[in-house]
Structures are given as C-alpha cells and as structure tokens.
Amino acid sequence: MFVTEWNSSALVKAATKTGKKKNSLTPMTFSLLHATDFADRLLYNIIPPLKAGMIVLADRYAYTAFARDFARGVDRRWVRELYSFAVKPDMAVYFRVPIEVSTDRLMARRVKLKFYEAGLDMGWSSNAIESFRIFQGKVLDEYDRLVEEFGLSVVNAVGSITEQQRLFRRLVSQHLQIEETNEQLDEQLV
Amino acid sequence: MNSSTSSSSDAPAGGIRPGNYYGNGIPYLPLDGYPGKIIAIEGTDGVGRSTQISLLREWLEVQGYGVIETGWTRSELMQPTIELAKASNTLNKLTFVLLYATDFADRLEKEVIPALKAGFIVLSDRYIFTALARAGVRGVDRTWMRNLYGFAIAPHLVFYLKTDEKTLIRRVLQARGMEYWESGMDMKLGDDIYESFRAYQRSLLREYASMADEFGFRVLDARRKIDVIQEELRRQIGAFLAETDTTAVRSEEPALTNP
Numbered sequence: 001m002f003v004t005e006w007n008s009s010a011l012v013k014a015a016t017k018t019g020k021k022k023n024s025l026t027p028m029t030f031s032l033l034h035a036t037d038f039a040d041r042l043l044y045n046i047i048p049p050l051k052a053g054m055i056v057l058a059d060r061y062a063y064t065a066f067a068r069d070f071a072r073g074v075d076r077r078w079v080r081e082l083y084s085f086a087v088k089p090d091m092a093v094y095f096r097v098p099i100e101v102s103t104d105r106l107m108a109r110r111v112k113l114k115f116y117e118a119g120l121d122m123g124w125s126s127n128a129i130e131s132f133r134i135f136q137g138k139v140l141d142e143y144d145r146l147v148e149e150f151g152l153s154v155v156n157a158v159g160s161i162t163e164q165q166r167l168f169r170r171l172v173s174q175h176l177q178i179e180e181t182n183e184q185l186d187e188q189l190v
Numbered sequence: 191m192n193s194s195t196s197s198s199s200d201a202p203a204g205g206i207r208p209g210n211y212y213g214n215g216i217p218y219l220p221l222d223g224y225p226g227k228i229i230a231i232e233g234t235d236g237v238g239r240s241t242q243i244s245l246l247r248e249w250l251e252v253q254g255y256g257v258i259e260t261g262w263t264r265s266e267l268m269q270p271t272i273e274l275a276k277a278s279n280t281l282n283k284l285t286f287v288l289l290y291a292t293d294f295a296d297r298l299e300k301e302v303i304p305a306l307k308a309g310f311i312v313l314s315d316r317y318i319f320t321a322l323a324r325a326g327v328r329g330v331d332r333t334w335m336r337n338l339y340g341f342a343i344a345p346h347l348v349f350y351l352k353t354d355e356k357t358l359i360r361r362v363l364q365a366r367g368m369e370y371w372e373s374g375m376d377m378k379l380g381d382d383i384y385e386s387f388r389a390y391q392r393s394l395l396r397e398y399a400s401m402a403d404e405f406g407f408r409v410l411d412a413r414r415k416i417d418v419i420q421e422e423l424r425r426q427i428g429a430f431l432a433e434t435d436t437t438a439v440r441s442e443e444p445a446l447t448n449p
Contacts, residue, residue: 011285015271015292028216028295028341029267036288043282073218081337085284 002049006060009040023115027072030116034065035082042086050087062086063094063146071138072122091175093168094147095157099137106132206344206406209306213340219303221343226306227434228343229427230317233351234394235372236361237412238419242351243313245420246427250311255431258305260297261315268293276371283328283376290321291338298342306343318342319350319405323397327390328377347430348405349423351412355392362387 007016012033019025019033049056062083069079097105106113113128115121119135120128147154153171155164206212209228210221229246231239240261247257263272272289305312318339325335353361362368370376373383374390402409410422 011275012271012289014274015268018270019267024267024300026295026299027218028299029292032288032292032295036285036292039284039288043284073216075214075217075341078214078337078340081334084334 001055001057002045003057003059004041004045005058006064007034007037009037009044011040012037020114020116023121025116025121027069027074027121030072030121031065031069031074031079031082034069038062038065038083039085046087058089061089061092063092063143063150063152066146067139067142070142071119071135091172092150092152093155093171094143094152095155095164096140096143096147097157099133099140101158102136102140103129103133208344208346210344211340212342212344213337215343216299216341219299221303221306224303224306225309226312227347227431228302228306228312228314228345230314230319230345230348231351232317232319232348232398232407233412234353234358234391234398236358236365237351237353238416239315239351241416242420242423243315245416246313246423249424250313250427256305256308256310257313258301258310259313259315260301262320263290263293265293265296265300267296283325283330286328287321287325287330287335287338290324294318294321294339295341302343314345317345317348319348319398319401319407322401323394326397326400327374327393344405346434347427348407349426350398350402350407350409351419352398352409353395353412355388355395357413358391358395359388 016025016033016037019029025033046056046058065083066076066079070076107129113132118128118132120126120131122131122135124134125131146152155167155171157164209224215221231243233239243259247259250257263269268289272293275285275289302312302314321339322332322335326332362372368383368387372390373387374393375383375386377386377390379386379389398407401407408426410419412419
C-alpha cells in the first residue's frame with residue numbers, strides 16, 4: 001500500500017510557495033502548477049507501486065483539479081485534456097458534504113482561511129468566509145457533475161467517522177472482492 | 191505588398207486567427223480586439239534571435255511604437271524552479287513540458303495580454319513552437335501538446351530563423367559550448383555528448399520544419415549576415431504594420447516604460 005497526497009511534490013514547491021506568498025498565481029498558473037505536481041507524483045509515486053502490484057491510496061486526484069480549476073474560471077474541457085496523461089483510478093470515492101457543513105468544519109479547524117483556499121484570488125468578496133462560501137459552492141456544484149461524468153462512488157460525509165469508514169470499507173471490499181472487516185473496525189474506533 | 195519573399199505563407203494556416211486563442215483559451219480573459227500585436231521570433235540555439243530582437247525593438251521604438259519583450263522561461267514565478275529542476279535529475283519529459291507551460295501562462299497573463307490591451311508590440315524571443323519542438327523530439331503526444339497550448343494566443347507574425355545542422359553546431363560551440371539539456375542528454379541517445387547534441391539538434395530542426403505550414407511560419411535563412419536578416423524582418427514587419435490599422439498602436443512619442 002502506498003499513500004500519495006495532493007500538491008506534495010518537491011519539484012513545484014518553490015514556485016507554489018512564491019506564488020502563494022505574493023498572491024501572484026492566476027487560475028491558469030495555479031492549475032498548471034498542480035498538474036506539474038501531479039505529473040511528478042504520478043511518475044515517481046503512483047506508477048511504480050502500481051507496477052509492483054500495490055494499492056495506491058491517493059488523497060485527492062485529478063477530480064480536485066477538475067472541480068477547483070473550473071470554479072476558478074478555467075476551461076472545463078482544457079483541464080480534462082490536460083490530465084489525460086493520468087492513470088484512471090480503479091475506484092474513486094467522493095466524500096460529500098453540504099456547503100454549511102464544509103464551512104463549519106473549516107471554521108472549527110483554524111482561525112484564518114488561507115488566501116487561495118478561500119478563493120480570495122477571485123475577488124468575489126473581500127470577506128474570507130463569504131468568499132470561501134461562494135468558491136466552495138461552485139466547487140461542490142462541479143463535484144456533483146463529476147460524480148455523474150466519472151461515476152464516482154459517493155460517501156455521505158456528514159455522518160460520524162465510524163459510519164463513513166464502514167461504508168468506505170464496504171465499497172472498497174466490494175471492489176477488491178475481499179471480506180468485510182466490520183468487527184475489526186468497531187474495535188479500532190471504540 | 192513588396193516582391194516575393196521566402197515566407198512560407200502570408201496568412202497562418204487554416205483555422206488560426208492571429209491575436210486570438212489557438213483553442214478555447216482562457217474563459218476569464220476574453221480578447222476583445224486588443225490593438226497590440228505579437229511578433230514571435232523562433233529558431234534553435236545560435237540563430238541570433240536576441241540580436242535581431244534588440245535591433246527590431248530600437249527600430250520600432252524610433253517609429254513611435256510601444257514595445258515589450260518576453261522570452262522563454264523568463265517569468266518571475268517559474269524561473270527559479272525551472273533552473274533548479276534543470277540542475278537536478280528528477281525532471282522528466284512530462285514535468286519539463288508542464289513547467290514550461292506554467293512559465294508561458296504566467297508571462298501571457300502578466301505581460302503579454304496587458305501589453306496587447308495597451309496597444310504595444312510584443313516581441314517574443316521563442317514562442318510555443320519551442321515547447322512543441324522539444325516535446326515532439328521527446329515523444330510527447332502531439333495532440334495533447336496542442337491542446338495544452340490551446341490557451342496561447344496566435345501571434346500576428348511568426349518568423350522562423352532557419353539554419354542547418356552544421357552551422358548550428360559551430361555557432362553553439364563558439365558561443366558557449368554544449369549544455370546537458372540542449373544536447374538532449376536526458377534522452378540518453380548515447381554517452382558521447384557531441385553525438386547526442388548532433389542527433390538532438392537534427393531532430394529539433396526536423397520538428398520546426400514540420401510546423402512551418404501548420405502555424406504559418408515566415409521562414410528566414412539564419413545563415414545570412416545579421417544586417418541582411420534584420421533588413422528582411424523590418425521589410426516584412428513594416429509591410430504588416432502598414433496594412434494594419436496601427437493608429438491605436440503608435441503613440442505620439444516613443445514609449446519609455448513597459449505597461
């Protein structure tokens with residue numbers, strides 16, 4: 001098993017950092033930098049474990065880019081073509097929450113929203129929370145479209161972690177055709 | 191129009207509209223008939239692009255045109271990363287291509303589009319064709335590359351300074367010697383850097399040649415003297431500007447600063 005995370009490659013770290021610090025990223029350069037990061041991880045972290053017969057757990061995948069970049073005004077078809085070098089995942093799970101829950105959870109997590117996270121680069125609102133709500137609303141709408149387009153499995157992420165994990169494991173088990181291990185999960189989460 | 195030239199065609203090939211996006215473009219930046227013009231000077235290493243550009247700039251500014259220059263990997267955002275990536279050995283053909291595209295996008299949005307809007311002439315030292323040629327040689331999918339650069343703006347004029355393998359090699363060796371990437375050493379064509387350089391540059395020349403019709407290059411023989419080439423460039427650019435409505439482009443006085 002191998003885990004890979006969105007935007008974690010060393011290659012584009014410097015540019016992303018510079019761009020974020022100066023708030024100088026545009027929707028296009030934001031999109032292309034993330035695609036570069038993805039390409040780097042695909043070739044070094046995703047394809048080799050797959051070749052070795054391992055399971056790769058990817059924390060976010062190209063769908064994140066499809067949703068966010070479109071919400072920022074990038075051409076929908078262009079982003080899909082951009083990522084056409086990506087390996088199509090055997091299974092993609094979307095943890096869905098309504099906008100209110102998404103906002104509440106983010107508020108609870110920390111005091112200040114980051115500039116790009118809040119979509120402040122779009123100039124929709126100078127208020128970070130309001131801006132986040134608008135931006136996230138667009139992102140969530142686009143995810144709904146992606147669920148249809150790419151057949152993503154949906155987990156209702158409003159429920160408890162235990163409930164979500166149970167459903168998640170059932171989906172994965174079905175896919176991998178292995179026995180469910182709910183007893184073990186209950187022990188872990190008690 | 192003046193007498194016949196060595197240009198491959200006067201208008202770029204089918205479907206391409208100068209001053210507009212090649213593909214769907216950037217939806218949040220519609221190009222509403224901006225008055226500025228893009229003139230791209232393409233060609234391999236050692237064909238004298240930068241010399242020609244600085245001479246053109248002077249000539250245009252004297253006539254009262256506002257001019258800005260933009261060049262490959264010169265974006266503030268990407269230059270340090272590209273330098274760093276080239277110095278390390280983790281770069282592969284895909285990330286190479288995407289870093290270049292990011293640099294191009296940054297310059298397009300921050301320099302080129304504002305300049306077009308303000309009626310400047312943008313002199314571009316290399317354009318997307320350099321990216322297409324380098325990726326083509328490395329076997330990156332052609333259709334994917336063209337889609338990727340669908341956000342680029344088709345220049346009003348593209349001059350391709352064409353040379354041959356022999357001249358190219360001599361000029362590069364004379365100027366600064368061979369370098370890892372421009373010798374195509376990443377392609378592992380062999381351990382001999384000279385042979386690798388030759389094979390790589392030969393393939394590049396083939397790639398450029400294959401794009402001439404597709405993108406309507408005006409081909410100039412780069413083996414001629416600097417002033418002969420400059421004269422030809424000025425003649426063609428002069429004719430183009432005279433044909434176009436340049437009232438919005440030319441200012442009362444020569445521009446002193448960038449937009």
